[in-house]
Amino acid sequence: MTSPTTFPARHTPADTSATIATSTSVVDHLDPRVWRRVNRLLVRKALSEYAHEHIVEPRLDATRPARRPRHQSYALATPDGHTVYRFEARLMALGHWAIDADSIDCLAGGVDREVDALRFMTDFKQALGLKPEQLPIYLDEICSTLYSSAYKQLNTTHGSRALIHETDFQVIETSMTEGHPAFVANNGRLGFDGADYRAYAPEAASPFQIVWLAVHRDQAAFHCVPDLSYEQLLREELGEETLARHDAQLRDQGLTPADYLVMPAHPWQWANKLSVAFAPYVAQRRIVFLGLSEDRYLAQQSIRTMFNISAPRKRYVKTSLSILNMGFMRGLSPYYMSGTPAINQWIKELLDRDEALRATGFTMLREVASMGFRNHYYEAAIETDTPYKKMFSALWRENPLPLLKEGERLMTMASLLHVDRDGEALLPALIEASGLSAKAWLQRYLRAYLTPLIHCFYTHDLVFMPHGENLILVMQGHVPVRVLMKDIAEEAAIFDTSAQLPENVRRLVMDFPDDLKTLAVFIDIFDGFFRYMNQILVEHEVCSEEDFWGEVAANIRDYQAEHPRHREKYARYDLFAPTFRQSCLNRLQMGNNTQMINLSDPAANLKIVGTLDNPLAPFAPRTVMSASGPQAKGQGPLRSTTPEVAS
Incomplete structure (x- = not known):
């Protein structure tokens, strides 16, 4: 080497x-x-x-x-x-x-x-x-x-x-080597040239400045959560001096600052898309270049999301980035952006009210503000959904650093699947450094990660997209103590079609058949993350497969015992079923590798091929005798502190 x-x-x-x-x-x-x-x-x-x-x-x-x-x-x-x-x-x-x-x-x-x-x-x-x-x-x-x-x-x-002792969240973020574990073509980024790669790829760890633009209010819209305003956001992100300079730039061109919103753009997007595809609006001064940010940013594993390294406690900025990567042109829809803060606020309030979730420490990073600019030319010409309508939007997401307590640090959950160039996996080293047994470590991790997701599924009919890049682990002593969920508005769903929701939250409701609802756990968690985690632990001789899946099963059994009021749902959506249907991500990508899914019809996006044996089935709760006779199936398992294989 x-x-x-x-x-x-x-x-x-x-x-x-x-x-x-x-x-x-x-x-x-x-x-x-x-x-x-x-x-x-x-x-x-x-x-x-x-x-x-x-x-x-x-x-x-x-x-x-x-x-x-x-x-x-x-x-x-x-x-x-x-x-x-x-x-x-x-x-x-x-x-x-x-x-x-x-x-x-x-x-x-x-x-x-x-x-x-x-x-x-x-x-x-x-x-x-x-x-x-x-x-x-x-x-x-x-x-x-x-x-x-x-x-x-x-x-x-x-x-x-080295990473298990790293306290700088961004060093860990930019040291990841794999990308999505299931997709084979997972680092496409078509549109970047070799120089762009070194400037904007997360692993290049190159700080860069974002572009600030003034956009006319006739075609742009701003939305935010109730405890924020446009003026407050801009003051906190840019400062009064910069805002005054921007106003002066507009007035020098004979424009009225009050007619405009100030909006960020990725520098690649500005140079390659907005300055060309939106050239009419630049010429008409509906879009005005204001300059580069004074702050510098780093791309995250989610490549269109940027972390401010000049002011590390400021919000994340996420912008449209029209590169083709893993089945999508990575744009942001101005129509979806209009409802994003309201959806985030509604989910956050739901989570905050829930005592069981508070006990696990589970929370989310709200997408607190959004902007979208509409290109009327493309809208008039194209009636269907298209990446051409998603080239100019942005959002701001809460920063996790202010949520930390003394002695805590952050680590992307993707790091649990990280294997360095010498073949050494991070997860076994993390468990070893914690001083805990593998089982004890897994129990704490599952309590922080799996328990709240299972609770949201059974209690609120609410599911997320909980893969490694979408969660941030809060670590203390090399052990996860709680998790922070992100990327909410486009990747959350509510399965209860009768739920009474505010109108601007209704788009979360998905009418899935019952037999597909459990795939939110089986595919997104078990097949999409635990499958790889299991391999790492077994190959590094940290634990056996039976130990790993036994702990997953024990976590779910314990949750069900602690919340017997949902016993009907436990039977209806049985996570200990012998098999479940297999949904295939590479088949999905190869079915249409330029627009892999339709966000408005997620059930149609599943590529089902056969079934998989459920590794939790051998650990299913057993029917037990009580004073009133045998406990019926679906009445909720007794609490168990250790995995018990059914005979």
């Missing part, structure tokens, strides 16, 4: 890509040895996730004895049989393929061929099912994912052992 390379950071959008793009700095991380390594890692992920979703079907290979305990040898042949991929894997709960990356080899016509992720995609393009017009886009995303993976292999300087 070559030594880490340090790249110069571009700090302002005025440093255009012209100079950098003609230099070698945009490719000097593409070392041949590193490139071979990241291709092998991505092929491992593709084999694992595509096999999990039954896109490909590896077969046992009896001709090759496996070298690692509990692993078996497998082979996957191309449709014409010319090329065969061979590897060792351990099949785990939820149909998860834990594959040894170093065991992968490729034979083409009986001759060894280098493991190449792009070649793998073309070898199995028929199985992937991408339309001819979509396949090149997917290959672009795969290539971009490899490009960023190579950069991270060379430039991530903080290993897992």
Whole structure:
């Protein structure tokens, strides 16, 4: 492995890509040895996730004895049989393929061929099912994912052992190396060039300035929570001196400041989209460039969200960013923005009133204000939903730092799946440093993370999108003590269609069939996060699969025992059911890799393929005898302090 390379950071959008793009700095991380390594890692992920979703079907290979305990040898042949991929894997709960990356080899016509992720995609393009017009886009995303993976292999300087002691939240945030654990093409970011990557990718950790624009009130709207106002927000974000300077800039152009709102934009979005696609409004002075921010920001794992490192206690800023990444053009809808603060406020008040949630410490970071600018040309021309209507919006989210108590620190929950470039996982090191047993650590984590989500599901028919990037762990002594939920308005849903809600909150109501509602737990939590967490703990010999899933089951059993009033729902939405339907994310992305889902019809977005065995089923609560006879199914389990496997 070559030594880490340090790249110069571009700090302002005025440093255009012209100079950098003609230099070698945009490719000097593409070392041949590193490139071979990241291709092998991505092929491992593709084999694992595509096999999990039954896109490909590896077969046992009896001709090759496996070298690692509990692993078996497998082979996957191309449709014409010319090329065969061979590897060792351990099949785990939820149909998860834990594959040894170093065991992968490729034979083409009986001759060894280098493991190449792009070649793998073309070898199995028929199985992937991408339309001819979509396949090149997917290959672009795969290539971009490899490009960023190579950069991270060379430039991530903080290993897992260092990160467990790190107190700077942003160091942890920018040290993550994987991205979404399920999607194979998860770092596409199509639209960025090599210079943009170093300026705006989270792992590049390059501070940059955002753009401030004045937008005419005829086409722009501002919304906020009740305890905030436009004037207060701008004073706190920009200060009186900057606001006075902006007013003077408008007056110097013969414009009336009161006719305008001041709105942030991502520097890439301004240079590449707004200055061109919104050129008529710039020419008409409906959009006026005011300058760059004095504060500097860092991109978060959610790449269009920015953290203010000049004033670390100020709010997050999130803006439209029209790059194609993981099935979406990453815009923000001005129509959705109009209801975002009200939705956040309603959910926050709901959570705050709930005594059980307060006991877990669970809370959310409100999206307290939003702005959206409407492009009338595109609206008149295009009636359907389109990324062209989502190019110019922004929101402000609460900062987690003011919520910390003495001795607490922050860590993205994505870090629990982090494996550094030397193959060391952060989670086992974190458990070891805590001084707790694996079971005790997991119990505290599950109490902070899973308990409130289960409570929201059963008590309020409310679900979130609780993957690693959407939650921030509050840590004390290397142990999670509570979690902070974020990214609320576009990714929360209420399943109770009869709920009496304010009109501006009604869009949260989703009419899902009963048999799909539990997928909010089974797929989003078990399959989407615990599946990978389980592998890390087992492979690092921290605990067994039975121990891990036993603790998950015990957490849910204990919750149900503590809240017997929902026993009918526990039976109706049984989290101990033998199987559940499998919803496949890569199939979803490859079905339409430019607009993966329709937010207005989430049930139609599910790609269901078969079922998965539920790892909680062996730990289901057993019927017990009481003075009044046997406890009926669905009447709520007795509290148990240890996992008890049903006979």
